[in-house]
Amino acid sequence: MNDKSYQSNPDDRSDNVEKLQDMIQNTLDRIDESEEAMAFSTEEEKQMIQQKNQNRQMSIDAMRSEIKDEQTARKNGYTE
Template sequence: MSDTSYKSHPDDRSDNVEKLQDIIENSLKNIDESEAAMAFSTEEDQKIIKQKNENRQASIEAMRNEIKEEEAARKNGFTE
């Protein structure tokens, strides 16, 4: 094998904030849609939906914290 087949890609953080914001928006949309679906779900499915939404909320909080870190890194001159 040649050495070029396993080259790593440079870390590109330039659009991380935007990507995270898109993921958050999609997660919030999924929460809304799943809550609407609960009206037509069995009790067991409702429990599953509630657990998934709790997990989504936790992920959203983590992503919001990551956005804050990324924005701080941008302000401090991180360019890569």
């Protein structure tokens, strides 16, 4: 075994809002692309796409909630 001590990286929340906004935009883009693909899909594929898009929408809602939390933390002077 190695005697080195390992430390986790400090929590850096400074750009979480921006990262979450990018993730939301990417997810919205995937929803749009999948809806376009439905025009060429079988009924079974359409159902799968619709389910995935519902899951994506739930993820977006959760990310938006997290953005609000992060913005509140910024206003309250969050520091590492």
